Amino acid sequence: MPSALGEDFYARSTLIVARELLGARLCHRLPDGELRAGRIVEVEAYLGPEDKASHAKLQRRGGALLPTPRSAVMFGPVGRAYVYLIYGLHTCFNVVAHPHGEVGAILIRALAPEEPLPPQSCRGPARLCAALAIDRRYNGCTLWAPRDAEVQPAPRAASPAGAPADSLGPGERLWLAPGAPFTDAEVARGPRIGVEYAQADALLPYRLGVRGHPHLSRPI
DNA sequence: TGCAGGATTAGC
């Protein structure tokens, strides 16, 4: 896994990591050796249970407050993938990042794709997953270490019904690599997309993108 | 156990 961002990168404020993810490269090595990658140009930060737009929720079970199964990885170790199915149709990819003892993840919303991906194939969180062939098997996978060194996947619910039951093949790898950073002047912030149900929290400027970039999912 | 609704997208 060439030059992956290290574990410490993810152990900081979710919003700081979101900002620094802009410019980084998301890379997927397929079982046949093909590399699909792109440079991150748009993200959204999602915090813990206090954030009404976030999947991170607590549920009373057996007298104790525990994370709900879907988003349990957001409560766990940083630098892992949180991958979920949305609208019964599409896959979204997030990176778990938060200071020790906190909760949060960053939704990757758009990439500037690299060869051989088609130029417009990574605009939107579900489209980039389709283009890079990222699926729910990656939920809970560590992004900063070779899978050989990986500890057991985060204690998450059993694979959602319908998820591929097979595990990742030997050659498959998903990781984040450093890339040419964007300057603060190039970064625009705005409200997150599609979270109107979160009322006041829907207005927080937790969507970050490269100003005017042609691969944004929509203008910011 | 049932059921409303979703961090989206393509198509009319």
Place this chain on the structure above:
DNA sequence: CTAATCCTGCAA
């Protein structure tokens, strides 16, 4: 604007 489509979390 709406349908597609399957899980999820919460109510009962």
